[in-house]
Amino acid sequence: MASIDEGGGGGHKKGPGVKKAKKLSTRVDMTPMVDLGFLLITFFIFTTTMSSPTTMQLFMPKDTDDKDQNKAKESGALTIMLGKNNVVYVYRGQLLPDASNFHTTTFKSVRDTIIQMKKDVINAHVHDAGCTKIQEEARVGNPKLNIPPDPNWKNACLDKDLVIVIKPDDEATYKNTIDILDEMAISAIKRYAMVDLFPAEKELIKKTEGGN
Amino acid sequence: MDMTPFVDVAFLILTFFIMATKFKPEEPVEIKTPNSVSTRDLPEDDAIQVTFDSTGRVFFSVLSAKDPTIKYNVIKHINETRTLGLTEAEMKNFVRTPSVGVPFSGLKQLLAIPQEDQKNFKQPGIPLDTLGGELYYWIRDAVGTFSGKKLLFLIKGDNSAKYPSFKQVLNAFKKNEIFKFQMITMLEDAPAGSELAIIRNREKAASK
Numbered sequence: 001m002a003s004i005d006e007g008g009g010g011g012h013k014k015g016p017g018v019k020k021a022k023k024l025s026t027r028v029d030m031t032p033m034v035d036l037g038f039l040l041i042t043f044f045i046f047t048t049t050m051s052s053p054t055t056m057q058l059f060m061p062k063d064t065d066d067k068d069q070n071k072a073k074e075s076g077a078l079t080i081m082l083g084k085n086n087v088v089y090v091y092r093g094q095l096l097p098d099a100s101n102f103h104t105t106t107f108k109s110v111r112d113t114i115i116q117m118k119k120d121v122i123n124a125h126v127h128d129a130g131c132t133k134i135q136e137e138a139r140v141g142n143p144k145l146n147i148p149p150d151p152n153w154k155n156a157c158l159d160k161d162l163v164i165v166i167k168p169d170d171e172a173t174y175k176n177t178i179d180i181l182d183e184m185a186i187s188a189i190k191r192y193a194m195v196d197l198f199p200a201e202k203e204l205i206k207k208t209e210g211g212n
Numbered sequence: 213m214d215m216t217p218f219v220d221v222a223f224l225i226l227t228f229f230i231m232a233t234k235f236k237p238e239e240p241v242e243i244k245t246p247n248s249v250s251t252r253d254l255p256e257d258d259a260i261q262v263t264f265d266s267t268g269r270v271f272f273s274v275l276s277a278k279d280p281t282i283k284y285n286v287i288k289h290i291n292e293t294r295t296l297g298l299t300e301a302e303m304k305n306f307v308r309t310p311s312v313g314v315p316f317s318g319l320k321q322l323l324a325i326p327q328e329d330q331k332n333f334k335q336p337g338i339p340l341d342t343l344g345g346e347l348y349y350w351i352r353d354a355v356g357t358f359s360g361k362k363l364l365f366l367i368k369g370d371n372s373a374k375y376p377s378f379k380q381v382l383n384a385f386k387k388n389e390i391f392k393f394q395m396i397t398m399l400e401d402a403p404a405g406s407e408l409a410i411i412r413n414r415e416k417a418a419s420k
Contacts, residue, residue, distance in 0.1 A: 034215075034219050034222070037222055040230075041222060041226045041229065044230060052254070053245065053254045054250050054252055055252045055396055056248045056250035057392070057394055058392075058393045059391060059392055060393070062386075151414070168375040170374065172374070173373060173374060174371060174372070185248070187406065187408070
């Protein structure tokens, strides 16, 4: 087994004229130490979790009266509703009375929906005065908020009309909520809000869930 | 057979694990947090954390690893504002307690138990309603104690918790005029090809 051999015949030359020193064995049995070492390794491997927790930022709006709220352009609004069993419902703009723009989807395909929406908004973009300001802000960046200058600052305001409204149902899980907020980060959506469902939407979700 | 190199490597691994391991404080409930692409590190100091589990029980904790007196001042403040009648020993016990999840009426009973035995005590969670419930007072008094310092607000939720529990916790914060939160998540990579992945790659290239 593992052992340290210190008793080897070092630098002494053995010859006829050299008196043979009486040697004590310095070999130590290392087996118990090695056993203990492995025991500790096993313990640490089992108790260690390698991934370290991170945090995700969320800003919530102040609950204010309707007149203070930002009005979103209808063409740039996408509403994402989270239902039971990881089902996602989406519609663009305003919910039509016949609910023909209300679609059922999943977490897997909601990213494509968001990307498509973003593309459409960018294609429909019209340059105006507010845009120049946004471009300037992106070009300079904001060291206070850790926002670096954007090399693509010319594109910064193309999606300024895009607003995603997230409405989790009472049956949606916390994981669903975080996942959809994460989708905003993944697709680099700048403007999104988490609000409550309208009664009409609640009913629609209930009807769709019952139908399935 | 010469096992020396093998044992050397084994001890090297052992050293690595000992160095890399950081024991997390024991919590009264096990929480499986969701994943996110966020890379922000979890703060250990100057933060208050609200935890909710899958059944909707809510726990409150003060993170002040560097300066335990802050935690003591928080409970002292709450003791005064809510007239709980806690003894000095019970308040000291609060400093050692990682998180509490009992109504104010049950706090004295919980803190009478030594910290090591608290895990056997079933904590019902801090009562909440749409206006924030008792969590509102916890947050208000903790913020009051920290006054002037930059304080972070952490929310830790279980994967399978329902959205209303999350909303109620948010409401308790919002009632305190707090609108900026950090949700504790586990790191996952940005999906390849997504806009975030492109931005991150660009930043990585720029820093080289």
